Amino acid sequence: MTDVTQNSGNVVASNHHRDLGLRSRYGSERRFQSYGVIAIGLGVLFLILLFWSIISKGYTAFQQTKINLELELSEQILDPSGNRAREQLQMAIRYNKIIEPAFYKALGINPKDKTKRQDMKEAKKLISRGASIELRDMVLENPDLVGQTINIWIVADGDTDSFVKGQIPRDVPESRRQITDQQIGWIDSLMEQGVMAKKFNWGLFTYGASSRAETAGIGAAAVGSLFMMLIVLVLALPIGVAASIYLEEFAPQNRWTDLIEVNINNLAAVPSIVFGLLGLAVFINFAGLPRSASVVGGLVLTLMTLPTIIIATRSALKAVPPSIREAALGIGASKTQAIFHHVLPLAAPGILTGTIIGLAQALGETAPLLMIGMVAFVKDYPVTPLDPATALPVQIYMWANAAERAFVERTSAAIMILLAFLAVMNISAVLLRRRFERRW
Structure with a gap:
């Protein structure tokens, strides 16, 4: 018990x-x-x-404060000779003599009244210095406008734009803000009349570099990035795929191929600024290619992207079942035919995914481009890859170092655009892989 x-x-x-x-x-x-x-x-x-x-x-950067004015493009001011010579029409200072009187008229200021000189000086600050350049470019594009009266929206000054958007408070002492009480009165009056209003900022996408925030845009930088991505795609994709096919399908297994594979994996983890130093030494100092050109940036980013494409392509080739190769060889195909006619098409989704991810990584790189001098002030669009250019990430870097308040919103807006591009590329990679991949 x-x-x-x-x-x-x-x-x-x-x-x-x-x-x-x-x-x-x-x-x-x-x-x-x-x-x-x-x-x-x-x-x-x-x-x-x-x-x-x-x-x-x-x-807020996707809107820009503008002023609607009726401008008389006087031939006597713009083209006294009447021959429409481009040299005369290019003088931007002449366009100020057209814009400023029209703006004074909108404010009710008589330019001929000598007692109003201080008012005119204060009023002129509400207009961007880039307004005359905008008008000049419009006239150069269509010289027939000379002698006509047109109604256009001109760009307001950056401080004016910041005040209208509420970034400069009106309830602080006048000595502590960039806008005077008199200018605030004019702005309120113009806003009530509908002469001043916020418009969609197309200039953010079309302008080039500018020292004035209101006339600064990503247009030139976007073209530079496009040139570089095309160079990366044209060079990195065929070279990367060819290297992957050789290493995976044809290369003998010995110490040399093992050394190459180890180095490719190591290159994928090398800091991007090292590729910038390599490009500076090889492409600029040795090969003599132009500094701050899209072709140099594209070559540097190609070197940086190659390991990513090679690793992704080899993984895609390994994912194809050996039975595909054996079946092709069994019906009499050569090894080359088996790979290019059967294995490579089946590995294409993985290769495409790796390529897009590599391009997305290259699009967002800044450090290697800084090393090869792509921080130049580029106002005009590059026409060829050999022209001076910058890139979208570098433009963001340059705007982030600017002192003006209005560049803060430009910087954030450019980051939003860059993130949108990267998101589209990565989502495209995922969708394309799901669309074309086969399950075994």
């Missing part, structure tokens, strides 16, 4: 210990899941805060 009681007690104790162990394991599992949820939540929270910080500062 004593033995039975003792055995029963041992069984109960064993079950108790087992229950405690199970509860401990289940508790550990629940804690681990909680840690994972917390980690994901923190990551999403930080991402939301990042996007909120960028969007809250940058969305």
Whole structure:
């Protein structure tokens, strides 16, 4: 009887210990899941805060304050000779003599009244210095406008734009803001009349570099980035795919191929600024290619993108079942025919995905482009890859270092545009892979 009681007690104790162990394991599992949820939540929270910080500062850049004026393009001022010579029409100072009187008229200021000189000086600050250049470019594009009276929207000054958008508060002392009380009165009057209004800022997408925020845009930088991406695509894709096919399908397994594979994997982890130093030494100092040109940037980014494409292509080739190769060889195809007619088409989705991801990575790079001098002030669009150019990430870097308040929103807006491009490229890679991949 004593033995039975003792055995029963041992069984109960064993079950108790087992229950405690199970509860401990289940508790550990629940804690681990909680840690994972917390980690994901923190990551999403930080991402939301990042996007909120960028969007809250940058969305206003997609609108620009403009002033509607009726301008008389006097032939006597713009082209006294009447021959429509481009040299005469290019003199931007002449267009100020057309814009300023029209603006004074809108404010009710008589330019001939000498007592109003200080008012005219203050009023002139509300107009961007780039307005005359805009008007000049319009006339150069269509010289027949000379002698006509046109109604156009001209760009307001950056401080005026910031005030209209609420970035410069009106309830602070006049000595602590860039806009005077008199200028605020004029702005309120023009806004009530509909002469001054916020318009969609097409210039953000079409302008080049400018020292004035209101006439600065990403147009020239976007063209430079386009040239570089085309160079990367034309060079990196065929070279990367060819190298991958050789290493995966034809290269003998020896110490040399092992060394090449190790170095390719190491190059994928090399900091991008090292590729910039390499490009500076080889393409500019040795080969003599022009500094700050899209062709140099494209070559540097090609070197940086090649390891990514090679690694992705080799992974795609490995994913094709060996039975595909064996079946092709079994019906009499050569090894080359088996690879190019059967294996490569089946690996194309993975290759395409790796290429797009490599291009997206190259599009967002800044450090190597800084090393090869692509921080030049480029106002005009580059026509060829040999022309001076900059890139979208470099333009963002340059705007971030600008002192003017209005460049803050330009910087955030350019970041939003760059992130949109990167998101489209990455989403395209995912969709294309799902669309064309085959499951074995």
